[in-house]
Amino acid sequence: MPLVETEAVVLRTYRLGETDKIASLLTRDLGRCRTAASGAQRTKSRFGSSLEPLSYIRVWIFERENRDLQRLNSAEVIESFFGIQSDYRIQVATQYLAEATEGFLPEREVNERVFRLLLAVLRSLKTSGEITRPLVYFNYWLLRLGGFLPELDRCGACRRPLAGAGAFYGPGSEALLCQDCRHPAAQIEISAGTLGIADGLRGIRLDEWLGRQKAPAGAKQLRRFFEEVIQTQLERKLVTRELLADEV
Numbered sequence: 001m002p003l004v005e006t007e008a009v010v011l012r013t014y015r016l017g018e019t020d021k022i023a024s025l026l027t028r029d030l031g032r033c034r035t036a037a038s039g040a041q042r043t044k045s046r047f048g049s050s051l052e053p054l055s056y057i058r059v060w061i062f063e064r065e066n067r068d069l070q071r072l073n074s075a076e077v078i079e080s081f082f083g084i085q086s087d088y089r090i091q092v093a094t095q096y097l098a099e100a101t102e103g104f105l106p107e108r109e110v111n112e113r114v115f116r117l118l119l120a121v122l123r124s125l126k127t128s129g130e131i132t133r134p135l136v137y138f139n140y141w142l143l144r145l146g147g148f149l150p151e152l153d154r155c156g157a158c159r160r161p162l163a164g165a166g167a168f169y170g171p172g173s174e175a176l177l178c179q180d181c182r183h184p185a186a187q188i189e190i191s192a193g194t195l196g197i198a199d200g201l202r203g204i205r206l207d208e209w210l211g212r213q214k215a216p217a218g219a220k221q222l223r224r225f226f227e228e229v230i231q232t233q234l235e236r237k238l239v240t241r242e243l244l245a246d247e248v
């Protein structure tokens with residue numbers, strides 16, 4: 001079994017028996033993987049606080065080819081995002097990031113860009129205290145990098161350009177619909193101005209966007225639309241999405 005050193009973000013952990021934990025990690029070099037951390041429930045565990053949710057850590061993993069569960073040998077904190085989670089809104093936002101990442105990325109598929117995206121979004125939550133734009137940015141790029149970003153300037157059914165008009169979507173939508181193609185379930189309207197926010201995201205870093213101006217009107221609506229598309233692609237409900245809707 002080779003011992004692999006890599007960096008990781010802790011997506012979540014859960015108990016395994018009396019003393020151990022399973023840590024679901026997004027690693028830089030092995031992709032997303034589940035690891036068993038022996039003794040991690042003990043008070044004086046050698047893992048210390050490194051397995052807190054969303055911690056950015058350095059890990060040493062015994063890689064077991066063709067096995068679902070890898071063995072975590074040791075871990076140390078590079079950067080913690082635990083303190084910011086005392087703010088409930090940020091806690092829910094970080095849980096959303098973890099849930100969407102875990103659902104979206106196949107196991108053991110290395111994706112450096114999503115790794116860097118997740119880290120950038122966590123840092124922006126820490127420094128800006130803002131929720132909406134970091135999540136808009138995360139959703140946009142998660143969809144785009146995964147090849148699931150719908151066209152935002154034309155109808156997904158008839159393919160005609162929206163040409164400055166608003167569009168519609170609803171539960172289970174993968175794309176936007178024009179006024180003519182909208183069906184009864186597509187009740188949520190999204191304005192041309194809101195869709196225009198997405199145009200600017202391709203060529204800007206998140207910290208630049210956050211530093212530039214206040215969150216534009218419609219950013220939250222855009223966030224909700226992207227979340228719907230992500231949920232449709234996952235084919236299941238995101239638990240944290242409802243918490244976000246209530247609180248953020």
Ligand SMILES: [Zn+2]
Nearest residue numbers: 155158178181
């Ligand atoms: Zn149409």
